[in-house]
Amino acid sequence: MSLLDVQDLTVEFPTRRGVLRALDGVSFSIEAGEVLGVVGESGAGKSLTGAAIIGLLEPPGRVAGGRILLDGARIDDLPADRMRAIRGKQIGAIFQDPLTTLNPLYSIGRQLVETIQTHLRLSDRDARARAVKWLEDVGIPAARERIDAYPHEFSGGMRQRVVIALALCAEPRLVIADEPTTALDVSIQAQIIALLKNLAREHGTSVMLVTHDMGVIAETADRVAVMYAGRIAEIGPVREVVKHPAHPYSEGLMGSIPSLTHRVERLRQIDGAMPRLTAIPQGCAFNPRCEKVFDRCRVERPDLMEAGRSRAACWLYAAENAHV
């Protein structure tokens, strides 16, 4: 059994002009200790997927279909207080801007101790000792002296380390990290990603890592899900998806990224743009931009199917599957 199992997840926003379906039949799982990378253009549905899992969809957004299972038990239909207990203890969260997670009015030590004590039975003294240990683990120099400092006294990179300590200190089974390094400098990004990866490995924590930076995914994730217009276009082992993408959209996406190691005159380009939620094309949502489009793509919507070692939502792989 997987640690997290998302089945046919659909998220909708009722609006005056009708219901917007922002996620439409998203299915994937995360194994214990695994890092799943989630990539895609802005608006593809990455953050909503994370928010739905931790029960933080902003109303009027709601889970309109499908199920989310943690360790085999449903968590998508829990009352708010039960979900709050799961958040933090079982599932930790790291967001792009550390300042949205940290309370500016409390010292970081107090925030850590509170989180630790909410989820683990520890005395004040033991909780504080553990908080110091976490600050050391995330690489805050002179942790013992700095534990009573306030968030604004830290640099952006240091704050994101504190946020990681905060997300991990209750020892959750799963961490959802939504663009955790996007706001940071390049040299700091690498430090933070390595830290997250190592801590997750040490503690056997699973990570859902949302980012638009394919380089980060390539180096960190075990598997990757590529999202497009509210659905998963392709999911598979990181090497496969990056080096031999199966879905025409993933292929275009990988080709559009300039490389550090070799130079091309012209980047591969996918013309056009991802459709808005109000104008998702019939059939395969990618069909107006796809070089390989054929008749079936314009009428029938593909679900994920076997595509080599990955799974892709693309009719190119239907024939291949027919005779196995």
Added chain:
Amino acid sequence: MSETSAVVLEATGVTRLFDVSRPWLQRVLVGEKRRHLRAVDDVSFAIPRGTTLALVGESGCGKSTVARLAVGLYGPSSGDIRFEGQALSAARSQAALRRRMNMIFQDPYASLNPRWRVRDIVAEPIRAFRLLSSAAEIDARVGELLTQVGLAAADGEKYPHEFSGGQRQRISIARALSSEPDFLVCDEPTSALDVSVQAQILNLMKELQQRLGLTYLFISHNLAVVRHMADRLGVMYLGRIVEMGPGEEVFRNPRHPYTRMLLEAIPDLDMVGVARTPVGGEVPSPINPPPGCPFHPRCKLANDRCRVEKPAHVRVGEVEVACHAVQEGRAEA
């Protein structure tokens, strides 16, 4: 100087300070002196016509300040900037020269006036410089510009909010091109865009450069983007250009310890499953830069000289590097 001069923009020893002192009364009460932040420190470069000089560096290293200096939005505190051989301030006071330089910004949302139709946004420089007079001519030119950047002439009727981020950046480019410039300063023009949209814009910028013979000062924090665009490349750290040379040479054979660190630190698509040791430390505050070489607190090669003496630029082949270790020949390892 004539229009055919080989160097379009030349900066020599340019420094820009910002006054970051506290208010006068507070300062007097605690007996504090005025404080200056050295955002750009002794920067020199020349950009030959039709080529791209790219600057790369981490947040706060002075890239945007150089961009603003290069189009005259800021004046240098010391040093000299010349546009086609003329002092930039003098060039800026002549409309005929001013129209030949323009700037594209990072944020395609903030840089377009939301209440104007796209055609008026694009036509504004044409009107300001009185390049065309009849409404029909202006309309035709705007249509041509929009088509040139991959939009449709009919898009001129719409407002900016009706466009995606990538389309808005195309509008910014059309606007920047409308005064028929030959020099464009592009400050992180694709940093707010998704990679697939970034590819469209970078391809467009290269095409336009070839077609129109444009000269670019191209600024980005993204090394791979810079590699794609640069003829020459300058790496900035705390206001200084620490290494500059032909782009391919700097990438293939980085010499400055900071350039090496950056190239090692950056996650890359080709690095699937490769373990690496990330570099330690952060960029120090530019208000209180370390003495000597500003990189010394993070540098593995730092020695006593580095801690007191600022390294001068030395030439190694086609590359200029500001590093004692390189100059002393102890950087190879």
